[in-house]
Amino acid sequence: MSFIAKPKITHPGLPRNSIGLTLRDYEGSMSTLCAGCGHDSVSSAIMQAYFELSIEPHRVAKVSGIGCSSKTPTYFLGGAHGFNSVHGRMPSIATGANAANRELQYIGVSGDGDSLSIGLGQFSHAIRRNVNMMYVLENNGVYGLTKGQFSASADKGSKAKKGEANSYSPIDPVLLAMSLGCTFVGRSFSGDKDNLVPLLKSAISHSGFALIDVISPCVTFNDHEGSTKSYAHTREHMLETVYADYVGEHEEIIAQVKPGEYRQVMMHDGSRVGLRHIDENYDPTDRIAAISYIEKHRAEGAVVTGLLYVEEGSEEMHTTLGSAPGAMSEIPYEKLNPGAEALKRIQGRWR
Amino acid sequence: MKSSNSSDPDHFHRVVDCQWGCPAHTDVPRYIRQIAQGDFTEAYLENRKSNVFPGVLGRVCDRPCEPACRRGRLDEAPVAICRLKRVAADLSDDIRDRLPPKGKSNGKRIACVGAGCASLTVANDLLPLGYDITIFEQHDKPGGLMRTNIPSFRLPAEVLDDEIDLIVERGVDLRLNTRIDSMKQLLDEGFDSIFVGTGAPRGKDLDLPGRNDSDRIHIGIDWLESVAFEHRDSIGENVLIIGVGNTAMDCCRSALRLGGKNVSVVARKPRGWFKASAWELEDAEEEDVNILVNHSPKSFVVEDGVLKGMTFDKMHYEIDDNGELSSAEVVEEIFLPCDDVILAIGQDNAFPWIERDVGLSFNKWDAPDVDDVTHGVELPGVFFGGDSAFGPKNIIWAVEHGHRAAISIHKYCNGEDISDRPARGMNLLSTKMGIHEWSYSNDFEDSERRQMRHVELTERFKNIRIEVELGFDPEQTALEVERCLNCDVQTVFSEKLCIECDACMDVCPVYCLTITEDGDEDDLRQRLRAPADNKDQVLYVSDALPQTGKVMVKDENLCIHCGLCAERCPTGAWDMRKSQLKIPYANKTVEEKNINVS
Ligand SMILES: Cc1cc2nc3c(=O)[nH]c(=O)nc-3n(C[C@H](O)[C@H](O)[C@H](O)COP(=O)(O)OP(=O)(O)OC[C@H]3O[C@@H](n4cnc5c(N)ncnc54)[C@H](O)[C@@H]3O)c2cc1C
Ligand SMILES: Cc1ncc(C[n+]2csc(CCOP(=O)(O)OP(=O)(O)O)c2C)c(N)n1
Ligand code: SF4
Ligand code: SF4
Ligand code: SF4
Ligand SMILES: [Mg+2]
Numbered sequence: 001m002s003f004i005a006k007p008k009i010t011h012p013g014l015p016r017n018s019i020g021l022t023l024r025d026y027e028g029s030m031s032t033l034c035a036g037c038g039h040d041s042v043s044s045a046i047m048q049a050y051f052e053l054s055i056e057p058h059r060v061a062k063v064s065g066i067g068c069s070s071k072t073p074t075y076f077l078g079g080a081h082g083f084n085s086v087h088g089r090m091p092s093i094a095t096g097a098n099a100a101n102r103e104l105q106y107i108g109v110s111g112d113g114d115s116l117s118i119g120l121g122q123f124s125h126a127i128r129r130n131v132n133m134m135y136v137l138e139n140n141g142v143y144g145l146t147k148g149q150f151s152a153s154a155d156k157g158s159k160a161k162k163g164e165a166n167s168y169s170p171i172d173p174v175l176l177a178m179s180l181g182c183t184f185v186g187r188s189f190s191g192d193k194d195n196l197v198p199l200l201k202s203a204i205s206h207s208g209f210a211l212i213d214v215i216s217p218c219v220t221f222n223d224h225e226g227s228t229k230s231y232a233h234t235r236e237h238m239l240e241t242v243y244a245d246y247v248g249e250h251e252e253i254i255a256q257v258k259p260g261e262y263r264q265v266m267m268h269d270g271s272r273v274g275l276r277h278i279d280e281n282y283d284p285t286d287r288i289a290a291i292s293y294i295e296k297h298r299a300e301g302a303v304v305t306g307l308l309y310v311e312e313g314s315e316e317m318h319t320t321l322g323s324a325p326g327a328m329s330e331i332p333y334e335k336l337n338p339g340a341e342a343l344k345r346i347q348g349r350w351r
Numbered sequence: 352m353k354s355s356n357s358s359d360p361d362h363f364h365r366v367v368d369c370q371w372g373c374p375a376h377t378d379v380p381r382y383i384r385q386i387a388q389g390d391f392t393e394a395y396l397e398n399r400k401s402n403v404f405p406g407v408l409g410r411v412c413d414r415p416c417e418p419a420c421r422r423g424r425l426d427e428a429p430v431a432i433c434r435l436k437r438v439a440a441d442l443s444d445d446i447r448d449r450l451p452p453k454g455k456s457n458g459k460r461i462a463c464v465g466a467g468c469a470s471l472t473v474a475n476d477l478l479p480l481g482y483d484i485t486i487f488e489q490h491d492k493p494g495g496l497m498r499t500n501i502p503s504f505r506l507p508a509e510v511l512d513d514e515i516d517l518i519v520e521r522g523v524d525l526r527l528n529t530r531i532d533s534m535k536q537l538l539d540e541g542f543d544s545i546f547v548g549t550g551a552p553r554g555k556d557l558d559l560p561g562r563n564d565s566d567r568i569h570i571g572i573d574w575l576e577s578v579a580f581e582h583r584d585s586i587g588e589n590v591l592i593i594g595v596g597n598t599a600m601d602c603c604r605s606a607l608r609l610g611g612k613n614v615s616v617v618a619r620k621p622r623g624w625f626k627a628s629a630w631e632l633e634d635a636e637e638e639d640v641n642i643l644v645n646h647s648p649k650s651f652v653v654e655d656g657v658l659k660g661m662t663f664d665k666m667h668y669e670i671d672d673n674g675e676l677s678s679a680e681v682v683e684e685i686f687l688p689c690d691d692v693i694l695a696i697g698q699d700n701a702f703p704w705i706e707r708d709v710g711l712s713f714n715k716w717d718a719p720d721v722d723d724v725t726h727g728v729e730l731p732g733v734f735f736g737g738d739s740a741f742g743p744k745n746i747i748w749a750v751e752h753g754h755r756a757a758i759s760i761h762k763y764c765n766g767e768d769i770s771d772r773p774a775r776g777m778n779l780l781s782t783k784m785g786i787h788e789w790s791y792s793n794d795f796e797d798s799e800r801r802q803m804r805h806v807e808l809t810e811r812f813k814n815i816r817i818e819v820e821l822g823f824d825p826e827q828t829a830l831e832v833e834r835c836l837n838c839d840v841q842t843v844f845s846e847k848l849c850i851e852c853d854a855c856m857d858v859c860p861v862y863c864l865t866i867t868e869d870g871d872e873d874d875l876r877q878r879l880r881a882p883a884d885n886k887d888q889v890l891y892v893s894d895a896l897p898q899t900g901k902v903m904v905k906d907e908n909l910c911i912h913c914g915l916c917a918e919r920c921p922t923g924a925w926d927m928r929k930s931q932l933k934i935p936y937a938n939k940t941v942e943e944k945n946i947n948v949s
């Protein structure tokens with residue numbers, strides 16, 4: 001929190017994207033989070049991703065629950081639509097909004113508290129429905145906003161700031177999502193934008209529910225010795241498996257890799273995600289194998305990052321439902337609300 | 352690349368673009384803050400310490416600081432540094448009791464030839480040390496070109512008198528109407544050291560047909576001098592000024608005040624090649640001076656001893672891809688009628704009073720070779736400074752030469768090696784006052800540069816002594832001081848503390864900061880968050896960071912010193928520290944004692 005607003009002045013030579021905007025056009029208001037919070041860094045990565053994809057901010061809808069993480073949509077894409085819901089209820093709001101207007105890009109921002117405790121049920125059902133959205137879970141192992149209690153993602157034995165150890169085993173959002181049939185699952189770290197930004201871009205272009213679990217240290221309550229979600233611990237235990245290299249529709253692939261270690265996944269919008277296998281034993285399209293790989297490494301204390309699972313040709317909610325094309329707001333009122341007569345006829349079918 | 356050596360005073364000094372650009376290294380941001388706080392006297396003294404003539408320079412300085420000012424690179428106009436200097440001078444209290452008095456005589460006698468700004472600076476610096484200083488001046492008033500050539504509508508005589516008095520009245524033996532005609536004789540007079548500050552007194556002539564057939568063809572600097580000494584108070588209605596430098600600007604504007612009605616400045620080349628400062632050209636054009644481009648002088652037309660005009664070749668130039676004139680072609684011959692011609696095409700050094708066998712070798716410009724650090728020449732104990740040293744420059748350079756020569760003289764008189772120069776130093780002091788509070792105004796002021804107010808066009812020609820510029824009013828001042836970015840409040844980095852959370856680089860409004868793998872400079876410049884193609888501006892590169900071994904790189908080019916990086920840093924790895932350059936002067940008592948941020 002600063003007394004001065006971030007000045008509007010910027011570098012005159014700042015690059016512009018294909019719709020003529022600079023990174024600064026993707027900003028929101030000044031963050032009120034603690035200085036050094038991982039969440040702020042994730043917000044920056046999100047801005048970078050939308051900027052690089054040349055998405056107009058007003059074509060995006062931001063939804064969130066409650067928590068420091070859930071506050072962050074205010075701090076990016078000031079020109080986007082937004083809804084800050086109650087604790088753990090963001091997935092319902094996102095589902096409803098998406099049902100009504102499928103033309104917007106949806107980004108949900110949540111925390112480990114918001115998603116894995118009070119909102120676990122909502123989280124699971126949004127995955128199950130394969131709502132077309134990017135779901136960013138900013139995971140710090142604590143309830144940051146309420147002053148640092150352990151959350152459901154805290155590792156057993158991880159120490160709180162005053163020294164007491166956590167006695168429950170964690171819920172791993174990645175494994176949970178994979179077991180629920182999530183069609184895009186990735187994990188990254190707020191302090192590694194080289195990895196996070198292309199992952200976000202890939203998730204945005206995925207059709208269906210894309211979860212990104214971002215380890216995002218809480219500098220104030222969970223960045224000490226003994227914490228397993230600190231900057232230093234995460235850097236030490238991070239194990240990158242598959243680097244997702246987002247390649248736009250008309251871009252050339254420039255990654256220099258050996259053939260066996262590289263493959264491409266087509267996204268429904270025509271873009272491609274190049275997958276660079278850092279660990280050649282890992283296959284991000286083989287769900288069963290991926291789950292056991294992640295489990296195995298988790299037991300060894302490693303934090304597996306990268307694009308961990310992607311289902312090509314995933315069928316998102318609207319396809320399953322066979323809902324009308326376009327946004328409801330674009331459908332003429334008479335069509336959207338055909339009147340009492342039409343209702344009678346429908347009801348008549350079940351009489 | 353090699354991590355930056357920020358203990359070298361030059362490292363942070365370079366970040367203060369204005370101060371780095373100022374030949375005398377005036378601490379601009381510091382005096383601007385003093386003005387902001389209403390400490391006009393302190394601001395005046397801060398200026399005087401390095402530039403000696405703040406009232407003069409606040410009006411007529413060549414202001415190399417302004418094109419250097421960072422603000423100008425952020426897509427807008429630089430801070431009106433020079434205008435603010437004048438505010439300090441206009442509103443300062445009498446500072447006589449704040450200046451060190453003449454020191455107890457040390458028995459050493461120094462001669463200064465010429466009473467221009469260079470000699471006066473030497474006297475200013477050496478007086479407190481107890482030297483007996485004699486200045487010889489051929490004219491009946493001191494000041495050099497500041498008095499004889501800079502017209503009083505730009506620089507009122509009272510302002511000049513005041514600032515010269517501050518030096519002379521402390522005990523300089525000023526011998527007016529005393530021209531030195533022989534270096535040999537002067538050497539024989541037993542001075543311990545001699546400073547030559549005689550300027551570049553010879554105006555260039557234009558040797559064309561008809562040049563000697565009329566007395567209405569004048570050499571610019573001589574003509575301005577005769578105007579200044581009131582030997583001349585009129586001119587014909589139609590005047591041609593040849594040349595388009597600053598002298599030409601003063602000539603044309605003076606001509607308008609002496610009765611010229613139709614005054615034209617005639618340039619040989621197109622506009623982009625004019626030598627005059629933009630602001631001087633602007634002022635002249637506002638006064639309706641005609642500017643004629645691409646006219647190459649050919650002859651003076653004199654009939655029956657009466658000057659009728661001049662002929663010119665009208666030129667056509669091709670400009671190549673590099674923006675240079677590639678070819679010139681005469682299009683036609685043109686005749687321009689006039690009553691007077693003033694030649695303002697440059698000045699040369701001239702030393703008729705220095706015997707060629709005195710022990711000095713003269714170079715191809717017929718001037719002695721002067722060392723650009725010590726200002727010494729072949730004759731030990733003799734020093735040159737100001738325009739006499741390397742040809743015509745400007746006041747602020749002459750002052751800086753004076754400071755340097757004073758150090759040499761002091762060393763010479765004490766039997767020390769004059770080439771062993773005292774080093775500059777640098778103090779750094781944190782400006783942190785609270786979590787998000789700093790002892791300087793860090794909020795960015797986005798107003799445009801304030802414009803100078805001028806005396807109405809209908810009023811200003813009534814008398815050549817009417818000063819045209821009115822100075823800034825309080826509102827203008829209050830706003831303009833806030834435009835300064837406080838470039839001396841440095842972002843200082845401690846790598847040991849950094850946890851690489853990225854907060855600083857994400858918040859920076861101008862994308863100065865990048866954490867990345869190390870590389871050589873050219874490679875690093877390609878990998879920063881925003882283009883870093885201004886190589887005049889340094890990269891501030893850290894040692895390896897503790898967690899990843901990457902480096903923190905700051906491109907100093909466009910930092911607005913908002914302090915947000917330091918506010919967002921959770922560990923205090925960035926701090927905003929006020930740098931203060933410690934400049935050595937001959938007289939150490941002038942050196943800054945108080946390093947509080949103001
Ligand atoms: C028309 C004009 C306008 C200018 N405008 C500006 C401006 O706006 N801003 C700026 O910064 N600069 C300006 N300059 C340049 C500036 O005036 C000079 O660079 C500066 O005055 C040089 O100072 P100095 O002390 O070296 O010499 P000068 O100012 O030239 O002083 C030399 C002194 O030595 C005296 N002298 C010379 N020979 C002898 C001798 N043998 N014996 C005794 N006395 C002698 C002279 O009479 C004179 O008083 C201008 C110059 C001109 C010609
Ligand atoms: C219904 C309800 N229950 C409890 C709370 C108190 N509360 C606010 S934020 C929060 C936890 C936030 O944790 P997380 O989602 O991890 O966010 P973080 O602050 O760590 O980013 C809780 C329990 C609430 N606001 N509403
Ligand atoms: S902004 Fe202020 S400190 Fe920076 S270069 Fe300009 S005048 Fe100097
Ligand atoms: S002070 Fe810091 S945040 Fe502000 S412009 Fe400079 S580097 Fe960027
Ligand atoms: S904010 Fe501080 S700790 Fe974070 S990256 Fe910048 S300097 Fe390092
Ligand atoms: Mg949390």
